[in-house]
Amino acid sequence: MAAKKLLLLLPAVLFLLEVDALGKRSIDLIAAHGLISDGRLPREVIPNRYKLEIQPFPNDGNFKGTVKINITWVERTDEITLHADPALEIVETLVTQFAPDDETEKLSSTPLPPTPVAVKEITKTPKKPLLVIKLDKEYGQGTQAQITLRFNGKLFNDTSEGLFRHFYIDSKTNEKKWYIASHLRPNLARRVFPCFDEPAYKVPFEISIARQRKMVALSNTPLKSTSNMDKNPSWVWDHFDETPPMSTFTVGIVVTDFASYIYNTSTEDALKCVLQVKVWGRPDYISSLEDAGKKIVKSMKILEDFWGTSYPFPKLDCLALPNYQATRPADNWGLILFKESELGSKTTWHIAQELVYQWLGAMATPFWWSDAHVNHALARYLTAYTTIQLLDGTENYNNWPITMLYSIYYEFSKRYPHGKSTAIKQDSASTKTELVFRMLNYTLGEPTFKHAMQKFMADRQFKTFFGDDIWSTFTEQARNDGVLDPSMSINEIAASWITKDRLPVVNVTRNYQDNTATIHQRVYLRERPHDVPDQEKFLWWIPIVMIRQDKLNFTNSTPTVWMKKERQITVTDLPKSNKFIIINPEEIGPFPVLYDNDNWNMLAQYLADNKVRTTIPVNTRAKLLHDAWNLAYAGDLCFGTALNMTLFLRYERDYIAWDPVFTMIDHIGRHIDSSEVHKKFQSYVRLLLTPLYEELGNEPQEGESDGRAHLRSSSKVFLCQAGYKPCIDEAQAAFRKWMESDNPDEGNPVANQYICPVFKWGTNEEWDFGLQRIIKFPATRKANERTYLLKTLAGCPIDAWKIEKLLNITVLEENGNFTDNDVYLIFSMLTGGASGYTTLFNFLEKNWDVIKVRFENKPHLWNSLITSATTVFKTQEGLDMVSELYLEKQGEFGTADFVIEKALKNIKEETKWSNENLPVIERWLDDYLKINDV
Incomplete structure (x- = not known):
């Protein structure tokens, strides 16, 4: 009896041990998700397993279901609290006790038969997705029971969240065809069925899905059996094998009529495990997924080798969903949902990333969302690792890690990193942590890194973990391998990087x-x-x-x-x-x-x-x-x-080495474009890029790498900005076709890359033509096309008269074809170059009284104008101009008073930089241009 009791309590014991470990974390990781502040469920009662039945009705847009949850009391209570979305209709609730508590066991060694438990009250917590079942009395530690809940819900139509439905049109029959799918990450299982919707509650699931006979149902595990549905011969129940312990967000449900093809890895000598990979898509699209299965199998082999263990499921279904709207795939365990464009694309990182999450997320799961940060970083690192292995050195993966290194250098070197953006903070923190993993792989050596991760996965598979568990495993492995001084710990090393926004x-x-x-x-x-x-x-x-x-x-x-x-x-x-x-x-x-x-x-x-x-x-x-x-x-x-x-x-042709050059040209060019040095700098840019561009050629070559294409594109953009005549001629020729068309307002046939060079270096007639296209822009066309045209019309010209004409029309004349949002956008775009913000400043100074009256009741536009017109100067001349305006109009700035005061402080700093560096840059450019006979 005691042994049986221990088995019954095992999930509860494991859960409590992990909860106790909360106090042992040495790294308090930054929240990777807003859920870190989400209210936690009480821990008096925890789940042991689920039996879930779902019947979706795609034509009607709803579903019904039943869930049976085996639970254990870990503390005395008379309440059971679980998650249930307010929109979920609870039809029936039953509680049945089938194991006694410790006190009852002391009185009798005879097991109790299943006994109904009286439910006193069922309430939904206002403004919270909580369902509270109040019982007639308290039950003590060790009590086991089963909750049975019948419920009804609605299928989401407009988002790919929870249990949702979308349709596609069959090209042969022109028939609308629905499919049902689930996307429950991070905490959307509560929208589909009542549950303990927290990642730490990892327990087995037994899932059954009802479907029409002509459809196919899929879930996390292989199909076990199919049974007829009573009273409805056109429907059947599909029953699936019990899952390993898993979190609610990894539950997967699909009902569809897609076609599929099988890639059975047992035919691959390199893979020792028998894993059936199926790729699914609508019949019209399935041929586009021909290579997806091969990529999945190759990626799986790489990951199995890395983890030192086989994939724990005998099958993996990957679906390409039409009209799937979520920002990322749904990585249910054993069932991954992609956008069609992602699964069918030539790139491999989408596939690699979701396969990584099969281990880091499904097999080993962060205990709470605060630990999802380090999990996400490690998953990204392993995605890069897998993708690079797949590419086998033929191409660098998305310029990894150089591009993301540059972005976090810029972010963390600001006086105030992230601004007010939580999303930027989370992403840059995760990127930095990813780079810490890369650093450890180098400094500890790849064998130690892999062995540490293999040990971590062996210890935490089918369980949850805290972020600190990963660093502790690294420390232990590195010390065992003799690659880390015993006085050092990876926990302390990692913490010094992760806990600073610097x-x-x-x-x-x-x-x-x-x-x-x-x-x-x-x-x-x-x-x-x-x-x-x-x-x-x-x-x-x-x-x-x-x-x-x-x-x-x-x-x-x-x-x-x-x-x-x-x-x-x-x-x-x-x-x-x-x-x-x-x-x-x-x-x-x-x-x-x-x-x-x-x-x-x-x-x-x-x-x-x-x-x-x-x-x-x-x-x-x-x-x-x-x-x-x-x-x-x-x-x-x-x-x-x-x-x-x-x-x-002059010799370099690798795009990785050129990447920082283009950023340098942009940053330095913007900083010095108000000085005479800028013309010399543009000559330097033309000398630097012209041989490269001429060697690459104007047109892509068959079979060329993405890196070469990227290098051609970037060099062309910056040559055009620097006034490279062949580029300008090409842009004007393309633009002329638009000007000569019978109805230029029907659409814009000019590629975006040509528009800015024309507005910057082209004729007055060309710029005026662009202005008229914005004024006469038809309401039937996409608004983002007009926005792009307005951005380039305002932000690209270097001629002051063009900018002033645009400001006269939009600000002084208040042309009805331009909204306040347009004016705001124009002000913002004029900060991109000295011609823009200098002209804007002169326009403000000349028309101060009129503009002040115009914007009297529009503080957002007034503040935007003062910001754009005064904060971007970088020379003594600009400082003098802004200072003079400030003294002359003191007391009249109103809501923008703080803006100009801050601007003066910043311009002083930029002026100091210019005074120190412009003479040095000019001397170097003079010598360089002289050597090159310019």
């Missing part, structure tokens, strides 16, 4: 007399002024991985030393004074590195030698270039030194 910059100053270097860490700040409070308190655990010119070896990523939250350390035994060093090659850790000028110059000279340039891998070449110009932009490095790092680009 990144470090590492300063390396070499002493060439004694072959040593001082390494100093501080907060990386790019946006001025660098007056972030408490920045001296920020310290990280930083791996110092070093490459020496005299011993070039990019395969060894073992740290020379760790900075253990130390402000400064000294390293010895460096190479001779004529040999460079590289710290943090391949961007192993997410931090830029600032060297002394001598080391930078040695790096620039080495890269400029085409015979040896490629001995430095392309990711490291890109890093050196990116670090140099960003640190110069931040005011930490001489711009002449940074621009020297671009000289090797």
